[in-house]
Amino acid sequence: MYTAKLITRLCNSCLTDTAVTVLEEVVGMGWKPSVDTYTMVIDNLFDRGRVDYALKLFKYMALHHGILPDVDSYSFFLRAIRMLSRRDDISKLLKDMEDEGNYVGPETFNVFVDAYCKEGRMEDAESLVKLMNQRRICPAAVIYKSLIDGYCLKGNMSKSREVFDLMSHRGVFRDVAVYNSLLKGYCEDSKVEEAIPLFHEMMQSSVKHNTEEFNEVPKPDEYTYFIMLWGLCNNNQVEEAVSLFQSNKKFNLNISVYNMLIHGANKNGKLDIARSLYNEMTVIKGLQPNDMTYVAMINGFCEQGLAAEAKEWFLEMKEKGLWPNEATCTILLIGFRKTKQLDLVEMLLLEMEARGYESAKPMFSGPGPFSSLSAKEGMVSL
């Protein structure tokens, strides 16, 4: 007990080296530190850039004390696991563990497969799954989900779908998270048409839920709807997105979803839809538009070359004291430049500089702080 407190105190006082020395000494005397103690020292070593030593300690902990990450301790060892998966040490660690007579449980496999998938190392992930199969460890749904996410990350949707179908063949229940992962992959890969039938399946399931004895398809959750709305907007199907949105009252009070739809409508040149969404949001739902709402509207008008209206919205935003962040200011600058509204460009640049936005600075090539002429010239080169 006392030793653990001492190590904690040393770590908190940035005396990591001493902490490690103490740790080594007491371990040498037969003490088995707790997971918390190991985590703290390992994290401290990572913080100080001593990756090799952190990993060495991690492996020592696994080999000699049989402590390996499982679902519950995943977050504690996240950095170490990520780093290990990057260095191709996982399979070797598993083998070494077993040579030492330690049992490697399915939870540890879950964690390591997930780490490989997040790194996009699908071959390594698959070979760990193969190893699980050899040992008659049945991969749980989370493993399949990790693989689906991993293949989506690599843009390999056919492999993602293969894994998804495989779950069904093997009788592994595909929960809503698994569906969401696949739908998200399709939507981000501009293949919303592949996602739609699956989504309908889920909707049907929600209708039939109480009458069916076996319910093999999960009900959609809020995130499912978000993915579909986003996917439809990004595949030129704003009308479908809006009607889906209108048919599901539970999300109607969410400003982020409104902003996303308004943005989607504007991006597709559907200014009328954007306007009516804006009205519904502000007048009917009583929601206050935020900076993102305005940026979406202004950007939409600029895209269509409607300078006067864009300006109106910009001034209204300013009047309300709303101010976009640095990234969105740049988007506005591009829009104003496109519509030849150099007065707004200048106004925006001055405001950005006053707010200390870094991206406003390189545009001022002149010596004075308010050299607005050179600001305009700077914009031309954007």
Add this chain to the structure above:
DNA sequence: TTAGGGTTAG
């Protein structure tokens, strides 16, 4: 922090 509160230009 294996489940994601979400986009935006060139």
